[in-house]
Amino acid sequence: MWGRRLASLLEGGELLGLIGDLGAGKTCFIKGLAQGLSLREEDILSPTFTLIQEHRGRLQLFHIDLYRLDTASLDDLGLREYLFSEGIAAVEWFERLREAEEIDFLAVRISYSSANSRRIEFSAAGERHAAVVEKLRNRFA
Numbered sequence: 016m017w018g019r020r021l022a023s024l025l026e027g028g029e030l031l032g033l034i035g036d037l038g039a040g041k042t043c044f045i046k047g048l049a050q051g052l053s054l055r056e057e058d059i060l061s062p063t064f065t066l067i068q069e070h071r072g073r074l075q076l077f078h079i080d081l082y083r084l085d086t087a088s089l090d091d092l093g094l095r096e097y098l099f100s101e102g103i104a105a106v107e108w109f110e111r112l113r114e115a116e117e118i119d120f121l122a123v124r125i126s127y128s129s130a131n132s133r134r135i136e137f138s139a140a141g142e143r144h145a146a147v148v149e150k151l152r153n154r155f156a
């Protein structure tokens with residue numbers, strides 16, 4: 016639900032960093048995001064073997080999962096091109112990115128609260144992402 020809500024506020028060029036333990040619900044959140052961008056939710060896979068999947072809908076979505084990398088750098092895998100594109104990048108295990116502290120992104124922190132609910136916290140680095148979080152708050156909180 017929050018993934019869909021967030022999607023409705025995105026214009027392209029946003030970087031979403033998903034942070035949460037194994038099984039927290041990062042991929043599920045991105046499925047909601049995909050729905051909100053008029054993509055097929057079924058197409059969003061847990062990218063265990065593929066690190067990067069590209070989808071094209073209202074906006075282009077780059078779904079990236081850094082789990083299999085202990086640390087990643089912007090200069091690996093051409094990540095820079097995906098993370099700073101005209102589309103939307105949604106990155107699972109964002110904290111594994113070495114430059115995570117230095118770049119602007121919208122953090123989506125997901126934690127387990129019970130078997131069938133999760134706690135989701137949004138926070139932003141940079142003006143552009145802060146504006147999105149502010150809209151989320153005004154519109155949906």
Ligand SMILES: Nc1ncnc2c1ncn2[C@@H]1O[C@H](COP(=O)(O)OP(=O)(O)OP(=O)(O)O)[C@@H](O)[C@H]1O
Binds near residue numbers: 040041061130131133
């Ligand atoms: N918001 C939610 N409410 C209730 N259950 C959820 C929610 N989000 C995810 N789940 C459940 O948690 C499980 C794991 O979800 P998901 O695959 O999205 O986690 P993940 O964070 O992507 O895991 P990984 O670290 O392996 O990539 C799924 O079985 C899903 O049904």
Ligand SMILES: [Mg+2]
Binds near residue numbers: 043
């Ligand atoms: Mg996942």
